[in-house]
Amino acid sequence: MTTAHITFDKTGDKIAGRVRNMRSSAVRDLFSAAVSDDVISLSGGMPDVSLLPASAIRKATKAAFDDQRTVALQYGATNGRVDTRQVFCDLMRDIGVRCNPDNILLTSGAQQALDLIAKTFIDPGDIILAEGPTYLGALQAFSAYQPDIRCIPFDEEGMRMDLLEEELKRIGKDNPRLKFCYTIPNFQNPGGVTMSSERRKRLLELAKEYNFMVIEDDPYGRLRYEGGHMIPLKALDDDVIYLGTISKVFAPGLRIGWIAAPRSVLARINLVKQGTDLCGSSFDQVVAEHYFTDTPWQKTLQKFVTTYGERRDAMLEALEEYFPPEATWTHPEGGFFVWVTLPPYVDTGAMLPEALDAGVTYVPGDSFFPDGKTGKNSMRINFSYETPENITEAIRRLAKVIEGRLELYRIFIEAGVIEAPTLTDGSKSLKKSSAQDVDSETQEAPAASPSTTDTSSSPAEAKKGE
Amino acid sequence: MTTAHITFDKTGDKIAGRVRNMRSSAVRDLFSAAVSDDVISLSGGMPDVSLLPASAIRKATKAAFDDQRTVALQYGATNGRVDTRQVFCDLMRDIGVRCNPDNILLTSGAQQALDLIAKTFIDPGDIILAEGPTYLGALQAFSAYQPDIRCIPFDEEGMRMDLLEEELKRIGKDNPRLKFCYTIPNFQNPGGVTMSSERRKRLLELAKEYNFMVIEDDPYGRLRYEGGHMIPLKALDDDVIYLGTISKVFAPGLRIGWIAAPRSVLARINLVKQGTDLCGSSFDQVVAEHYFTDTPWQKTLQKFVTTYGERRDAMLEALEEYFPPEATWTHPEGGFFVWVTLPPYVDTGAMLPEALDAGVTYVPGDSFFPDGKTGKNSMRINFSYETPENITEAIRRLAKVIEGRLELYRIFIEAGVIEAPTLTDGSKSLKKSSAQDVDSETQEAPAASPSTTDTSSSPAEAKKGE
Numbered sequence: 056m057t058t059a060h061i062t063f064d065k066t067g068d069k070i071a072g073r074v075r076n077m078r079s080s081a082v083r084d085l086f087s088a089a090v091s092d093d094v095i096s097l098s099g100g101m102p103d104v105s106l107l108p109a110s111a112i113r114k115a116t117k118a119a120f121d122d123q124r125t126v127a128l129q130y131g132a133t134n135g136r137v138d139t140r141q142v143f144c145d146l147m148r149d150i151g152v153r154c155n156p157d158n159i160l161l162t163s164g165a166q167q168a169l170d171l172i173a174k175t176f177i178d179p180g181d182i183i184l185a186e187g188p189t190y191l192g193a194l195q196a197f198s199a200y201q202p203d204i205r206c207i208p209f210d211e212e213g214m215r216m217d218l219l220e221e222e223l224k225r226i227g228k229d230n231p232r233l234k235f236c237y238t239i240p241n242f243q244n245p246g247g248v249t250m251s252s253e254r255r256k257r258l259l260e261l262a263k264e265y266n267f268m269v270i271e272d273d274p275y276g277r278l279r280y281e282g283g284h285m286i287p288l289k290a291l292d293d294d295v296i297y298l299g300t301i302s303k304v305f306a307p308g309l310r311i312g313w314i315a316a317p318r319s320v321l322a323r324i325n326l327v328k329q330g331t332d333l334c335g336s337s338f339d340q341v342v343a344e345h346y347f348t349d350t351p352w353q354k355t356l357q358k359f360v361t362t363y364g365e366r367r368d369a370m371l372e373a374l375e376e377y378f379p380p381e382a383t384w385t386h387p388e389g390g391f392f393v394w395v396t397l398p399p400y401v402d403t404g405a406m407l408p409e410a411l412d413a414g415v416t417y418v419p420g421d422s423f424f425p426d427g428k429t430g431k432n433s434m435r436i437n438f439s440y441e442t443p444e445n446i447t448e449a450i451r452r453l454a455k456v457i458e459g460r461l462e463l464y465r466i467f468i469e470a471g472v473i474e475a476p477t478l479t480d481g482s483k484s485l486k487k488s489s490a491q492d493v494d495s496e497t498q499e500a501p502a503a504s505p506s507t508t509d510t511s512s513s514p515a516e517a518k519k520g521e
Numbered sequence: 522m523t524t525a526h527i528t529f530d531k532t533g534d535k536i537a538g539r540v541r542n543m544r545s546s547a548v549r550d551l552f553s554a555a556v557s558d559d560v561i562s563l564s565g566g567m568p569d570v571s572l573l574p575a576s577a578i579r580k581a582t583k584a585a586f587d588d589q590r591t592v593a594l595q596y597g598a599t600n601g602r603v604d605t606r607q608v609f610c611d612l613m614r615d616i617g618v619r620c621n622p623d624n625i626l627l628t629s630g631a632q633q634a635l636d637l638i639a640k641t642f643i644d645p646g647d648i649i650l651a652e653g654p655t656y657l658g659a660l661q662a663f664s665a666y667q668p669d670i671r672c673i674p675f676d677e678e679g680m681r682m683d684l685l686e687e688e689l690k691r692i693g694k695d696n697p698r699l700k701f702c703y704t705i706p707n708f709q710n711p712g713g714v715t716m717s718s719e720r721r722k723r724l725l726e727l728a729k730e731y732n733f734m735v736i737e738d739d740p741y742g743r744l745r746y747e748g749g750h751m752i753p754l755k756a757l758d759d760d761v762i763y764l765g766t767i768s769k770v771f772a773p774g775l776r777i778g779w780i781a782a783p784r785s786v787l788a789r790i791n792l793v794k795q796g797t798d799l800c801g802s803s804f805d806q807v808v809a810e811h812y813f814t815d816t817p818w819q820k821t822l823q824k825f826v827t828t829y830g831e832r833r834d835a836m837l838e839a840l841e842e843y844f845p846p847e848a849t850w851t852h853p854e855g856g857f858f859v860w861v862t863l864p865p866y867v868d869t870g871a872m873l874p875e876a877l878d879a880g881v882t883y884v885p886g887d888s889f890f891p892d893g894k895t896g897k898n899s900m901r902i903n904f905s906y907e908t909p910e911n912i913t914e915a916i917r918r919l920a921k922v923i924e925g926r927l928e929l930y931r932i933f934i935e936a937g938v939i940e941a942p943t944l945t946d947g948s949k950s951l952k953k954s955s956a957q958d959v960d961s962e963t964q965e966a967p968a969a970s971p972s973t974t975d976t977s978s979s980p981a982e983a984k985k986g987e
Contacts, residue, residue: 121575196797
């Protein structure tokens with residue numbers, strides 16, 4: 056009565072509904088491509104851990120293999136070591152948030168925090184609000200629990216509160232399906248934009264008025280290259296659920312993030328975490344704790360800030376120099392990413408193999424929208440990992456690939472086969488306009504150089520001589 | 522229009538359905554109690570990491586803070602470092618399983634493997650089979666995805682295949698709701714029993730016949746104190762999904778487990794893992810890899826085996842000496858646990874505070890059943906963590922607490938207020954009878970000393986002089 060030998064399809068009928076529509080992360084898929092020596096990767100989101108001093112790592116690690124060994128090697132509490140939680144309270148005090156270890160739960164990177172929050176709060180069909188585009192890891196974490204994710208466009212001042220309010224009116228007050236708003240207020244991933252003080256206050260007002268939780272994801276807050284510190288949402292309202300991580304201020308190889316939240320919220324998340332992993336790595340917690348207490352980590356952080364700031368400058372300068380006038384992009388004051396918007400007829404996903412051939416990678420914009428369709432004419436480019444020289448070269452290569460696409464379309468436009476997209480002004484940067492608005496703007500206004508079809512005098516080439 | 526200040530209840534209306542019925546782990550809750558100096562804990566499941574040589578930990582850690590530093594501190598692949606996966610292939614080859622790194626996915630302890638498998642395969646209402654009682658961490662992991670868990674009793678030869686087949690007939694062939702059978706064939710947690718070769722083969726036959734996956738959880742396989750090695754299910758059938766962990770052969774403080782499975786299964790789990798934590802700890806992976814390549818880990822494992830074997834002997838001897846004739850227990854050939862069954866009128870959950878007062882803890886049996894009701898007259902006791910002296914003392918204390926309960930019931934029985942439970946024979950050990958059968962047996966046979974109400978001549982006290 057036994058059936059035939061099991062084939063590739065055997066478990067195909069076993070998988071859960073939540074998995075059927077899961078998409079692989081474009082970033083993950085590109086990691087392997089980016090390994091090739093002659094390709095410059097602008098697709099990752101990796102910190103440059105080679106900037107960490109060897110002596111600091113040795114010092115931080117010592118306790119874990121020496122006097123705190125039996126603790127580091129043993130199971131720990133589900134919410135993490137109290138001494139490590141205290142260290143993160145101290146880090147948060149620096150940025151204006153007061154809390155104590157009881158308000159902290161350690162996670163395996165902030166990614167696990169996203170999964171645990173989704174697992175704790177999302178029933179299928181529940182409504183989640185987020186910037187659109189938003190962090191694709193958050194989309195992946197949330198999507199597993201099958202919510203209805205509503206994206207709110209941003210501009211250079213962060214999530215647009217007028218559009219959020221419009222969406223909230225559609226959802227209605229005290230709608231039991233509305234669970235939370237997920238936001239990355241500082242140097243958003245992938246947008247690079249920062250939410251203004253006024254909008255932070257407004258978001259918290261709307262949260263009370265419409266009864267939803269606010270999840271503040273802040274991986275990049277301490278990586279600011281210009282402008283002044285912005286007060287976290289969590290400092291303005293203790294009900295905010297704040298997500299921290301050591302991935303960008305120390306190292307992502309140790310998987311340590313944390314959730315700062317009211318105790319009643321943490322009690323529920325803690326219960327969910329028990330079944331998810333029992334506890335995090337005691338070893339990593341001991342190492343992280345000693346990194347922030349026994350080493351000159353602020354000095355190292357300053358090295359990160361200086362280095363990434365120079366790389367950002369290199370990227371913005373190269374964009375100005377090489378990118379065509381049809382392109383617009385954000386000007387991040389910190390973080391890791393620039394968000395580029397191209398004319399609506401350019402599909403950055405379709406363009407990616409060509410870019411890879413030219414020796415550069417990026418992440419197509421549709422990866423950052425839950426429908427996988429919006430944002431096809433945009434891309435995220437990273438400046439934290441490569442040298443300024445490589446960044447400049449990568450942007451030069453990318454500009455050439457884009458230029459090739461644009462020229463093709465310019466021929467079609469001239470021949471009247473497709474309609475000419477339009478730009479509202481000559482500025483190439485995205486200022487006070489929403490990410491989605493850019494699409495409509497470029498569809499309405501005249502293209503900067505619709506008449507040129509001569510490759511030798513394309514805008515990007517001409518720009519070089521400026 | 523803003524609402525009143527947020528109270529404790531604020532997020533109460535936000536939590537997902539899957540969380541509403543979650544119970545906290547009794548083991549976890551007892552961890553804090555067990556910390557007290559005068560309490561001997563038989564409730565945990567911790568290895569004794571103090572047995573690990575300091576020199577080995579230093580050696581294993583060196584690469585992570587030295588020459589492999591930039592790899593150890595950076596994000597890694599979602600499925601883990603290939604070199605670390607190769608190490609686990611080598612470990613599995615020792616126990617008769619052949620695979621290569623493509624068949625391995627690293628997890629944050631085997632607990633995360635349980636969560637990922639559940640997340641990948643379980644839709645609400647799906648049927649899961651498992652031993653009953655079974656590992657409570659598995660119940661927690663699975664329950665979050667709301668399956669219908671059917672428990673199959675075990676006896677000293679492991680899960681009872683006759684009862685499994687009865688259940689499968691009720692479920693029906695090719696029932697799309699039937700997803701997998703979860704089993705811990707070696708030194709089961711909490712039962713301590715090991716599945717016989719015949720039953721292993723029968724389980725795999727039934728899996729083909731009724732079309733369900735087999736999840737083999739094997740944390741204790743290498744910790745055998747008597748008898749010969751049993752061939753893993755995975756070695757008999759490559760479709761088996763095998764879960765390994767370093768928690769018991771090295772250290773649980775580094776969260777490293779693995780799933781060995783066909784590539785098609787791992788591809789799906791890998792996709793689910795991306796959104797769950799991006800990747801595991803590269804740092805821990807580098808340390809684990811070097812522990813198994815640069816240190817005399819087999820010698821250390823032998824130290825674990827010798828030490829735990831002595832502790833098991835101490836526990837079994839103390840049980841014989843101190844426990845009343847109404848109690849039965851399993852005789853594990855390896856692993857960490859003994860499963861004790863008391864007469865049906867004893868509620869081990871209600872008895873726990875009394876035991877804690879007497880300076881001993883255990884885990885009440887109902888923690889290991891999905892309904893939280895079955896098994897109330899049983900308990901799991903651990904012998905891996907305490908010294909033989911402490912184990913003997915703990916069992917003596919526990920026997921006294923049990924004796925107190927039994928005497929009370931003996932009075933009731935003598936007065937005819939409750940019916941006398943019965944024992945089928947004079948043996949105190951559980952032999953070839955299912956865990957559930959024990960309950961009915963004790964309800965049917967005459968109690969060993971139903972007439973004695975004199976505390977000075979209770980069976981346990983009398984036993985001391987034997």
